[in-house]
Amino acid sequence: MSTNTAHAVHPVIGIIGGSGLYDIAGLENKEWRTVVTPWGAPSDKLLFGILDGIRCVFLPRHGRGHPLPPSRLNYRANIAAMKIAGVTDIISLSAVGSLREDLPPGHFVIVDQFIDRTFAREKSFFDTGCVAHVSVADPVCSRIGDVAEAKLKELGITYTRGGTYLVMEGPQFSTRAESELYRSWNCSVIGMTNMPEAKLAREAELSYATIAMVTDYDCWHAGHDSVTVDAVVRVMHANADRARSLVKAMIPELGKTRGLCPAGCDRALEHALITAPAKRDPALLSRLEVIAGRVLSV
Numbered sequence: 001m002s003t004n005t006a007h008a009v010h011p012v013i014g015i016i017g018g019s020g021l022y023d024i025a026g027l028e029n030k031e032w033r034t035v036v037t038p039w040g041a042p043s044d045k046l047l048f049g050i051l052d053g054i055r056c057v058f059l060p061r062h063g064r065g066h067p068l069p070p071s072r073l074n075y076r077a078n079i080a081a082m083k084i085a086g087v088t089d090i091i092s093l094s095a096v097g098s099l100r101e102d103l104p105p106g107h108f109v110i111v112d113q114f115i116d117r118t119f120a121r122e123k124s125f126f127d128t129g130c131v132a133h134v135s136v137a138d139p140v141c142s143r144i145g146d147v148a149e150a151k152l153k154e155l156g157i158t159y160t161r162g163g164t165y166l167v168m169e170g171p172q173f174s175t176r177a178e179s180e181l182y183r184s185w186n187c188s189v190i191g192m193t194n195m196p197e198a199k200l201a202r203e204a205e206l207s208y209a210t211i212a213m214v215t216d217y218d219c220w221h222a223g224h225d226s227v228t229v230d231a232v233v234r235v236m237h238a239n240a241d242r243a244r245s246l247v248k249a250m251i252p253e254l255g256k257t258r259g260l261c262p263a264g265c266d267r268a269l270e271h272a273l274i275t276a277p278a279k280r281d282p283a284l285l286s287r288l289e290v291i292a293g294r295v296l297s298v
Contacts, residue, residue: 007260012055013251014087014206016078017243018193018213019095020236022060025244026051037080038287039125043068046085051248054255057085061193070170070192071120079200080125084290088266089144089207089254092197093243095236096165096189097173097218099182104214105235108152108159108242109189110145111210112138115182116195118169123196125203125291129281132203132272132292139198141263144209144254151249157242163188165212167195179220190218203272204291207265211246213239269295 015024027049035046047058062068126132152159166182170192182190189212201208215235217224260266269292
């Protein structure tokens, strides 16, 4: 990785844990801290710590003990808290159902695309008074994906590089007709949480990648029972152990001093703002400072 001293980045690695993953193994100097954001409270306190000399920040997406459903997560506060904490790179872990025969329970998918079918969530930091349009054509960071793939190989965890994650609103699982529809769209996996998370990470100029962990075949597969919480939980525990090993292996590589993100994640806002400076709302600008201060001050 580049270590261009003109733009030397000393990464801080953020981990957002999905269902069944409420801590990170191996962290030293651990401390749960409250992080206040202009968008309210995140799902829980953030766990700060050090792993192999690399600063890390962990957030349990649903809160410890899983009190929060997907539609009630404060996605903006979660990503803003990561930004405020100094995070540069986010590993997002997500339990999902499989929409393909060749992605069985226990399989990991390094997602590279999303279809967003959610409808009850705040999806942008920007609003009336400061409009911005970021590109999410390639919604995840290929650099993080490369590291994930290398470490999955080393650990012997079965995985697929590339795949489309259908994000549904939930909290109910799919109907059989919906599941078959998403299969006809060539989607790979289905879950409830990674949108608008990925879009907000892009607005915050954070490098972000999703590692999807398959727990079930949703409800389309004639040879398997329809998805239930009990079935998901059984596979989820085994997946969580593998995910902890993966994260522990990825952090030393992602934590190396580098140059600017080659995928451009850390420059996503450079050509995104469209509202004329004279028309920008001062109150909104104040809230946006933690997210977009780099470009708002130009």
